[in-house]
Amino acid sequence: MxxxxxxxxxxxxxxxxxxxxxxxxxxxxxxxxxxxxxxxxxxxxxxxxxxxxxxxxxxxxxxxxxxxxxxxxxxxxxxxxxxxxxxxxxxxxxxxxxxxxxxxxxxxxxxxxxxxxxxxxxxxxxxxxxxxxxxxxxxxxxxxxxxxxxxxxxxxxxxxRLAETVTPVATAEVPLAAGATANVTAFRNAVGGCISAVAVGKLSQGSLVRVHSSCVTGDIFGSLKCDCGAQLRLALERIAADGGVLLYTAQEGRGIGLVNKLRAYSLQDRGLDTVDANIALGYHDDERDYAAAAVVLGHLGLSDVRLLTNNPTKAAALQACGITVTPVPLIGPVTPQNANYLATKRSRSGHRL
Missing domain, CATH: 3.90.870.10 (DHBP synthase)
Structure with a gap:
């Protein structure tokens, strides 16, 4: 491509x-x-x-x-x-x-x-x-x-209702370290929340798509506690090579926000796994909502995608919004620091790892 x-x-x-x-x-x-x-x-x-x-x-x-x-x-x-x-x-x-x-x-x-x-x-x-x-x-x-x-x-x-207000507001070409020039479009909802669409090549039905939830600790700080940063880099490499689009969504900590994610980390240090830590704080295991991502895909003309994910819940959520999804594995490295985290993803959240 x-x-x-x-x-x-x-x-x-x-x-x-x-x-x-x-x-x-x-x-x-x-x-x-x-x-x-x-x-x-x-x-x-x-x-x-x-x-x-x-x-x-x-x-x-x-x-x-x-x-x-x-x-x-x-x-x-x-x-x-x-x-x-x-x-x-x-x-x-x-x-x-x-x-x-x-x-x-x-x-x-x-x-x-x-x-x-x-x-x-x-x-x-x-x-x-x-x-x-x-x-x-x-x-x-x-x-x-x-x-x-x-x-x-x-x-x-x-x-x-907020998800329904998402519209594109600005676009520009951005050269990527992954080796391609992307067309980056910022989508904003009615209260200012932003989703970035990083597209390489001409998009068409069946294009490769990654819907990535922001992770300050993993994506930016290089935390070894999760595999988020590794998945982001792997997804950008795949999209740079084959074409497609990465949607970067503001859903930190599976949708609970950075402050509460750090609170969950503190509970994990006391012996809880990632699922129980979120629940202990009053959240579901995964609070993310993919309706806004589906709206963005609609703006991009995509209703049938190959989704880079190991998470069947993400695929099902997009399908519930009318997107036809073919899951494509995205396996990052296992390290001593994230081994328990990945094991919990597999055993308790059904991720295909």
Whole structure:
């Protein structure tokens, strides 16, 4: 395949109508709540005629001893795997943090009740803001006068609606160390999140594709704890040689963000594997969403791809978005530092290694 400079696709950058979500007041309200929680400020969540004040446990004011935790965290604590409200016997910040993130804790006198849509939306909001998925809950009567509010349904649909707003905004040719000149296009969603498409050669149905999740520690720092950096380099070498496209997505730590990935690393140092460490923090094993990647592939004219991956979940997620996928193995080196990590990928997450 010709791996010279690909034709530019500047036509993708004009004539596109913005998704109507960006002007929808409900979408805007949910977006603003993500920003407020990211900044550590409490917000109001409405569910029908009920409303609560919710504040991120890590960085926000503690409103009460009522703590909303996610389904994975509740399951890790031996409860039903559904969003749950835990009530401590006293307003104890250290205890609340242990309830949200400790790998070993006895619930003892902690009261437990089903959290419903409010707890679900609160923990989803914290995830969207890359906070620990645990929020203290309080009365709206105590809300600051300038507190922002949104309906729980808008919060729970925000991630999907956000993926639909992804559009191409800039493109340029970039010479790669891997030995080819790529056409790099930046795609941006309505709140500024970016996916980079690094394309070599003329794309067509069946092109080689790598959907790579950002990994600061592996891709940039050269961490030996994972195989992410090695997979990135191998994928770029394959694409430089054979043509295709690499999508670089901002989904650090399987979608939990850098801060929480480092928290997970700390739990791994205490004996948990990568799966249990994520679950202990209130996340699913893999929180990544591939809807935005599928939208980018659509913009590139690709509905049938050869996907560089060992992860059947990634392939299935793209297929669920309407992309026909033929998996192509991408096996990196096994080292003493990443051997356990790779073994966990294989035995617990079903990766074909």
């Amino acid at each position: 010709d791996t010279g400079s690909p034709p530019t696709r500047t036509h993708m950058l004009s004539g596109l109508r913005p998704d109507l979500s960006v002007t929808d007041p409900a979408f805007i309200a949910a977006h603003r709540l993500v920003g407020e929680v990211g900044a550590g400020r409490p917000v109001i969540l409405r569910d029908g005629d009920k409303a609560v004040l919710a504040s991120p446990l890590d960085g926000g004011p503690i409103l009460s001893s009522d703590l909303a935790v996610s389904g994975p965290r509740a399951g890790y604590l031996g409860l039903a795997e559904t969003p749950t409200i835990l009530t401590a016997p006293a307003l104890d910040a250290a205890l609340l943090m242990r309830l949200a993130s400790a790998s070993d804790i006895d619930l003892g006198s902690i009261a437990v009740r089903e959290g419903g849509a409010v707890a679900h939306a609160a923990t989803e909001l914290a995830k969207l803001a890359e906070r620990l998925p645990a929020m203290t809950l309080g009365s709206v009567a105590d809300a600051p006068a300038d507190s922002l509010a949104a309906d729980v349904r808008e919060v729970l649909s925000f991630r999907r």
